[in-house]
Amino acid sequence: MLPVNQQTVLETDNVSYRYSKQPVLENVSMEIKKGSFLGLVGPNGSGKSTLIKILLGLIAPDAGEIRLFGTPLKKFKHWEKIGYVSQKANSFNSGFPATVQEVVAMGLYGQMGLFRFLNKTHKRKIENALEQVGMSDYKKRTIGELSGGQQQRVFIARALVSEPDILILDEPTVGVDAQSVQQFYTLLSTLNIEKGMTLLLVTHDVGVMTRYVSHVACLNRILHFHGTSEEFEEQNLSSVYGHDVTMITHGHESGGPL
Amino acid sequence: MLAVFLQYSFLRYALIIGLLVGFLAPVLGVFIVMRRQALITDALSHITLTGIAFHLLMAQSLTVLQPVNPVYMGMGFSVTGSLLLERLRHVYASYKELAVPIILSSGIGFGVVFLSLADEFGSDLFRYLFGSIIAVTSQDALVVSLIAVIVILFIIFFYKELFFLSFDEEQAKINGIPTKTINFLFTVIAALVIASSIRIVGILLVSSLMILPVAASVRLSKSFKQMFVYAFLFGELSVAVGLLTAFYFDVAPGGMIALTALLILGIVIGLKKETH
Numbered sequence: 001m002l003p004v005n006q007q008t009v010l011e012t013d014n015v016s017y018r019y020s021k022q023p024v025l026e027n028v029s030m031e032i033k034k035g036s037f038l039g040l041v042g043p044n045g046s047g048k049s050t051l052i053k054i055l056l057g058l059i060a061p062d063a064g065e066i067r068l069f070g071t072p073l074k075k076f077k078h079w080e081k082i083g084y085v086s087q088k089a090n091s092f093n094s095g096f097p098a099t100v101q102e103v104v105a106m107g108l109y110g111q112m113g114l115f116r117f118l119n120k121t122h123k124r125k126i127e128n129a130l131e132q133v134g135m136s137d138y139k140k141r142t143i144g145e146l147s148g149g150q151q152q153r154v155f156i157a158r159a160l161v162s163e164p165d166i167l168i169l170d171e172p173t174v175g176v177d178a179q180s181v182q183q184f185y186t187l188l189s190t191l192n193i194e195k196g197m198t199l200l201l202v203t204h205d206v207g208v209m210t211r212y213v214s215h216v217a218c219l220n221r222i223l224h225f226h227g228t229s230e231e232f233e234e235q236n237l238s239s240v241y242g243h244d245v246t247m248i249t250h251g252h253e254s255g256g257p258l
Numbered sequence: 259m260l261a262v263f264l265q266y267s268f269l270r271y272a273l274i275i276g277l278l279v280g281f282l283a284p285v286l287g288v289f290i291v292m293r294r295q296a297l298i299t300d301a302l303s304h305i306t307l308t309g310i311a312f313h314l315l316m317a318q319s320l321t322v323l324q325p326v327n328p329v330y331m332g333m334g335f336s337v338t339g340s341l342l343l344e345r346l347r348h349v350y351a352s353y354k355e356l357a358v359p360i361i362l363s364s365g366i367g368f369g370v371v372f373l374s375l376a377d378e379f380g381s382d383l384f385r386y387l388f389g390s391i392i393a394v395t396s397q398d399a400l401v402v403s404l405i406a407v408i409v410i411l412f413i414i415f416f417y418k419e420l421f422f423l424s425f426d427e428e429q430a431k432i433n434g435i436p437t438k439t440i441n442f443l444f445t446v447i448a449a450l451v452i453a454s455s456i457r458i459v460g461i462l463l464v465s466s467l468m469i470l471p472v473a474a475s476v477r478l479s480k481s482f483k484q485m486f487v488y489a490f491l492f493g494e495l496s497v498a499v500g501l502l503t504a505f506y507f508d509v510a511p512g513g514m515i516a517l518t519a520l521l522i523l524g525i526v527i528g529l530k531k532e533t534h
């Protein structure tokens with residue numbers, strides 16, 4: 001088990017939200033400590049992506065408060081500390097003639113500020129990020145020419161390039177083959193354990209995820225469960241999901257994450 | 259032929275303006291097309307027409323306006339229209355494309371009423387609709403050169419923000435890019451370039467110079483930077499060939515420029531039969 005620091009990276013306090021009439025989130029209170037790896041699970045339409053969008057300030061909650069690195073969201077300025085890979089990252093305009101390198105460079109633009117140009121250090125960071133996701137050989141290719149899984153890796157590199165303190169990933173393994181999923185989780189583990197990066201992962205692969213994460217949160221409009229992965233494994237899945245589900249759980253060691 | 263062309267000062271000024279908008283329009287067009295907003299150019303050019311019509315109407319009673327080029331009023335309208343357009347895009351957040359026909363039809367509606375009241379359906383109108391190379395003054399050339407400098411500086415300094423915004427506006431926002439400010443500035447810049455291009459290509463054909471070279475470029479480009487190189491080349495080629503042939507055959511330059519741009523697009527599509 002990782003030594004989990006006490007500093008809270010991300011915190012939601014009684015957050016509620018509705019798109020029209022139907023409430024999507026109700027009184028969600030959750031926190032992520034520095035250095036932890038939280039898996040956020042829940043059935044389709046349970047409000048996971050909505051919660052992430054609220055955390056990122058893309059939509060404002062109807063009630064409740066969000067704090068990022070201890071700062072209320074409205075006052076938060078250090079967006080370079082947050083890396084995000086959206087669920088629909090691979091549904092961008094596929095005809096866009098941008099190279100992999102150009103796409104990853106975008107991840108640096110926010111922290112570079114206005115009127116600044118890419119320099120050698122930036123270029124080295126881009127190389128590093130591509131190397132981390134195993135896409136160095138593709139840097140000159142246009143993004144539209146890559147497969148869905150490869151594109152997803154490029155978007156992860158774009159999130160990593162600014163060396164964020166927390167990386168938020170919304171279902172990054174959709175459309176990624178089994179072997180790549182394995183590599184992907186290994187990459188996340190490395191980032192979490194070796195670099196101490198805090199991770200928030202939205203996923204449906206509950207079985208695989210529990211082997212890597214330190215904490216689990218189960219959302220279905222309300223937060224049904226929020227605790228360590230050991231505590232999660234002792235729970236009955238249907239109770240945490242809020243209704244009956246059949247889940248394939250892969251055999252895994254009892255020792256918890258790695 | 260070129261020598262004759264350069265003999266007359268108004269033709270020289272027309273050529274200067276033409277070559278300036280020949281790259282300004284398609285370079286902005288790259289961002290516009292990538293953001294899937296190609297129709298915006300039509301909305302803004304039609305709003306320019308409204309401004310021109312308004313000027314012509316006002317000039318009948320306000321003699322001070324008579325020596326002024328109506329395109330300036332058009333520019334003012336186009337910039338205002340661009341701001342309205344941004345607002346409408348927020349009002350109709352999930353039907354962003356609705357903003358375009360709203361602005362476009364109000365532009366034509368008001369334009370036609372102003373023109374009728376001013377009784378201006380003659381050759382002047384024809385010039386504004388399809389462009390002209392006669393009576394271009396040194397002042398026109400100066401104003402467009404000034405706008406060109408502003409646009410070039412804008413693109414150089416905001417290149418990375420514009421690029422990110424064109425690729426993925428939501429992600430750009432999360433990364434702390436001031437998307438609202440950049441969108442605002444970009445629309446104003448686009449309005450200025452459109453109004454500048456009207457002198458030569460005309461209201462109805464501005465979009466051909468902004469969009470067709472980009473449409474050809476997108477088929478050949480292997481990176482975002484290359485998009486600009488091809489768009490620049492095709493834009494300039496269209497203007498140069500278009501202006502010279504228009505002068506030679508005595509037809510509206512807008513038509514010849516649009517036809518040249520179309521020909522280039524046709525060749526590119528023919529050469530590279532691959533879907534994009």
Ligand SMILES: Nc1ncnc2c1ncn2[C@@H]1O[C@H](COP(=O)(O)OP(=O)(O)OP(=O)(O)O)[C@@H](O)[C@H]1O
Nearest residue numbers: 019020024042043044045046047048049050051087
């Ligand atoms: N833009 C929107 N307008 C209206 N309702 C929405 C919108 N986006 C999502 N919803 C609704 O809010 C609920 C939660 O959606 P959300 O995308 O947060 O679910 P999710 O947990 O991410 O699901 P998935 O696992 O399928 O990605 C759903 O019932 C959905 O229908």
Ligand SMILES: [Mg+2]
Nearest residue numbers: 048049050087
């Ligand atoms: Mg989702």
